[in-house]
Amino acid sequence: MHQSSFQSALDTAGKGAERIAELFYWMAGGATLIWIVTMGLAVYAILSRREHSVRMTRWLVIGGGAVVPTVVLAGLLSYALVMLPELQRPAPEGSLTIEVAGVRWWWRVNYIDNTGRRIPTANEIYLPVDQPVEFKLTSEDVIHSFWIPSLGGKVDMMPGRTNRLKLHPTRTGVFSGVCAEFCGTAHAQMRFRVVVTDQQTFDDWLVGQAQELAERREPSANTDPADVHQSAAETQAAIGKTTFFSRGCSACHAIRGTPADGVVGPDLTHFGSRLSIGAGVLDNTPENLRLWLSDTHRVKPGVQMPDFQTLRGDEVDSLVHFLGALK
Amino acid sequence: MKTTKPAADGLLSSAKLWTLTFAPLCWAAHFLASYLTSAIYCAKYAPADGDGLPIRIAVALFTVIALSLIAWIGGIGLRAHHMGETKLPHDDNTSRSEQRFLGFATLLLSLLSGVAILFTALVFVIMETCH
Numbered sequence A: 001m002h003q004s005s006f007q008s009a010l011d012t013a014g015k016g017a018e019r020i021a022e023l024f025y026w027m028a029g030g031a032t033l034i035w036i037v038t039m040g041l042a043v044y045a046i047l048s049r050r051e052h053s054v055r056m057t058r059w060l061v062i063g064g065g066a067v068v069p070t071v072v073l074a075g076l077l078s079y080a081l082v083m084l085p086e087l088q089r090p091a092p093e094g095s096l097t098i099e100v101a102g103v104r105w106w107w108r109v110n111y112i113d114n115t116g117r118r119i120p121t122a123n124e125i126y127l128p129v130d131q132p133v134e135f136k137l138t139s140e141d142v143i144h145s146f147w148i149p150s151l152g153g154k155v156d157m158m159p160g161r162t163n164r165l166k167l168h169p170t171r172t173g174v175f176s177g178v179c180a181e182f183c184g185t186a187h188a189q190m191r192f193r194v195v196v197t198d199q200q201t202f203d204d205w206l207v208g209q210a211q212e213l214a215e216r217r218e219p220s221a222n223t224d225p226a227d228v229h230q231s232a233a234e235t236q237a238a239i240g241k242t243t244f245f246s247r248g249c250s251a252c253h254a255i256r257g258t259p260a261d262g263v264v265g266p267d268l269t270h271f272g273s274r275l276s277i278g279a280g281v282l283d284n285t286p287e288n289l290r291l292w293l294s295d296t297h298r299v300k301p302g303v304q305m306p307d308f309q310t311l312r313g314d315e316v317d318s319l320v321h322f323l324g325a326l327k
Numbered sequence B: 001m002k003t004t005k006p007a008a009d010g011l012l013s014s015a016k017l018w019t020l021t022f023a024p025l026c027w028a029a030h031f032l033a034s035y036l037t038s039a040i041y042c043a044k045y046a047p048a049d050g051d052g053l054p055i056r057i058a059v060a061l062f063t064v065i066a067l068s069l070i071a072w073i074g075g076i077g078l079r080a081h082h083m084g085e086t087k088l089p090h091d092d093n094t095s096r097s098e099q100r101f102l103g104f105a106t107l108l109l110s111l112l113s114g115v116a117i118l119f120t121a122l123v124f125v126i127m128e129t130c131h
């Protein structure tokens, strides 16, 4: 899948962002034109030795100084205002609805499925292409701001308030989302990934996210002797699961289908399927997960997860196996 | 050159200074009235679909009132500016010149405030709902 490693409001993939980029190009072009004319006049005024009629210069001052700016501003204002109602209009009834809460310094995400059930996840948002999506945005602590530059404008997340935002992705890909309102130490590392896929892939993904841990464990009918390695990994994962509880991770993290039901940190039920660790900070690889678990505060200074430097190497290994297998 | 009257004649007329501020004050009042009305209406009384027709009517009314007041004060400024036989800039040390200057400034401020009020009103022309 195409990975947009950088985020840009001009690298558009959504209806909102397209309109905003259009406005930007008009403004940039207009500003350049005005700059050239102004500079041209200034240079002309310095070089020209001719006498000019007082009438003409007076009209130039009134026209260039008052009339043109008024007309240009009125034009820009109308242009921007005309695009607002469509951008602000809620997505049609029955559209996909996603609740996102900003939490220092990560994102709590809940998909509402068509039966009204909440499907929790975190730090990653899947969207079906060519569908309007309605976001309900809030915050659990300070003011954050939800922004996916390639898809649309940003909206503040306020504690005690629900703001809404409609996005309408127009092409598939992986995009970057950020917090756009300074919210403390790790603000710059409060990011997330946005995966825009076709409808089928999205539906499958959502069904997967809705499942609990136990539902997925197929009985190990593996008789192939070549799979010894596989089962060794499974053993590791089982040890990791025990470690997860004995080390108290479950107090903060939920893994649905197990007794782990903490809500202080991100839901980890399908952590292994995520693209990133620590709210978009590291790519989700076993090495990076090891780094995250053994040196959390160096990876993300200010993070609200305690450093677990007392974890033994083999405990970290087993946790990496366990968490990585949570697909 | 015109005759320069003694300075005693050029006492600052406070009434004139106040007329200078009148147009921007109308602009401020219009702005506050428009946005306070819509904030309160949208938060407390708007129907679920966010229909904003009552606000737009109210703002239209505010705009007519504000523009009429500004036209009136601008007219006063214009007459003061044209008073007598002088050319710009009105910078003689006389009370007449001072009045002309204040009149001219009032006129320009009225134009500016009028445009600003139209800009504010434009928002309500285009925005149909509370969303």
Ligand SMILES: [Cu+2]
Residues within 6 Å of the ligand: A144, A145, A179, A180, A181, A182, A183, A184, A187, A188, A190
């Ligand atoms: Cu932030």
